[in-house]
Amino acid sequence: MAQGIGTQRSAVRAKAPGKINVHLGVGALQDDGYHDVATAYQAVSLYEFVEASEAPDFSVRFSGPVPHEHLSTGADNLAIRAAMALARRGRVTSGVALSIEKHVPIAGGMGGGSADAAATLVACNELWGLQLGREALHEIARELGADVPFALAGGTAIGTGRGDQLSPALAKGQFHWVLAYADAGLSTPDVYRALDEHRALHAADIAPAHDVPTVDARVLQALRAGDAGMLAESLQNDLQAPALRLKPRLAGTLELGERSGALAGVVSGSGPTVAFLCDSLESAIELQISLSTAQLVAVKVTGPVPGARLID
Template sequence: MSEAVVTDRVHVRAPGKLNLFFEVGGVQEDGYHDVASAYQAVSLYENVWASPSDDFTATISGTVDVEGVPADDRNLAVRAARMVAQRIGHRGGVHLDIVKNVPVAGGMGGGSADAAAALVACDALWGAELGTAELHKLAARLGADVPFALMGGTAIGTGRGDQLSPALAQGRFDWVVVPSSEGLSTPEVYAHLDTLRAEHGISVSGRAPDVDTGVLHALRAGDPAALAEQIRNDLQAAALSLRPELRAALELGERSGALAGLVSGSGPTLAFLTGDPESALELQVTLSAAGLEALHVHGPVAGARVIG
């Protein structure tokens, strides 16, 4: 490819996600778990600006607490940028200005959205034109949630969660999310799930995880009430065990008008499904009055896209 820079700054926006359904299989020999998930991209976005640079650098800011978010090669977005450069033989670097709105370590895939945004931004900045299929291959090497942040919409994920197939979802689903000031480690939550299962004699070996057909029917019908009957997260028990104070907030939302509530991914963010935008606003006000940070989001929305 040419070394010519197409533009001197590229802005990409990528969405956070909610796991509407999350079934976790047993731990595999490599230490990972097979999962089956229904993902929905929601209107809480990460923004990444990519500019030419001699090296690979990043600055981190946002509306959420970004203390502890690395700006070096431990950051998925920086690694994504290096991956694109290596793939196309680009000899320069890039500076990433990352503005975060998705809760950090909150189970909503903010870091994965940053990585997806960096892939798209560097592809555009350097005129690589790698194409969707190639970007998805790179995304899968970065983490299970990165391919979905590229795709957006609603999808079913199997394997490690990165084997994606689009799911038809009619209409709009309104959610109220309650982030936490303190994140949860995803590996710690999975390990605690394994401990809880062992303590209770629960065996999940012998079959691959699968998304219940009722979830797919509810999404296809665009029916929040039907979806509320189906949503589930196998990691929820482990997350609540590690952070028992979350249970009170979960119960408050469920008795204050939510159709259903659950822990998002590995937590600690809570997600409450509502029937319509007006119900979401009422629940947001109630939770805010109780001293909780509450955000009204909706889905499905598009995946990582160049803005402007």
């Protein structure tokens, strides 16, 4: 069992939110095959739920409304990797059985796997009585993936480097979003590859990508003011164009949402989930109905919300 201190419990539940990238600037392709990014994250009220139970080894199973049959349950699963990394840090000699209820679309650009990992860190920290502080958990999160630290922190934040170097951003009030899901996910590496190919093909016609991108100051101003109209005018995602090339039907979704009352729409992360910003709860409800009538799966959420937390 755990070598840490504190009271252990036989099962612990935690939740962590999905995210929307309200701004995502992608830097030039680097020698190591990666890109630096500058992103403004907002955590929204669409959660992954994780229950961690005592077990002799490590396992994970999935449930929930999001189709999950093809998800790996082996050692490469991000939640399993999170639990194993925490066990090494805490010198835990037992395992854990993880039960994950999925609500964030898989391969949808909203960080669902990262939310699973963040909630797993919080749940296992409690299950094993390790009493590690947030900074220690963030150190582990940064080793797991670019979006895991933000799923742990939540709220609104600026992410730089690979997206894992976080600084909190002031955000006033509440923003209303409607998410439109696609019928199948997109591979993040495929979307980045399509971006690189486009930039190389049109190098003579477009400005070169910055090595170190930055978040547009208008985005920060809109978040600080809690002004949905101002934020709508500054939504930007460098991965949107390649996502549209890989999944052309997204263009119709964007057009439909904006024609049906959204202030603006943007592909979240590497897509293909489209996030529509609305000016009020009422307009968000109306948009959700319009998109659902058009046979799209649409979910109404608000942001910002806190990051990974225990559930009593």
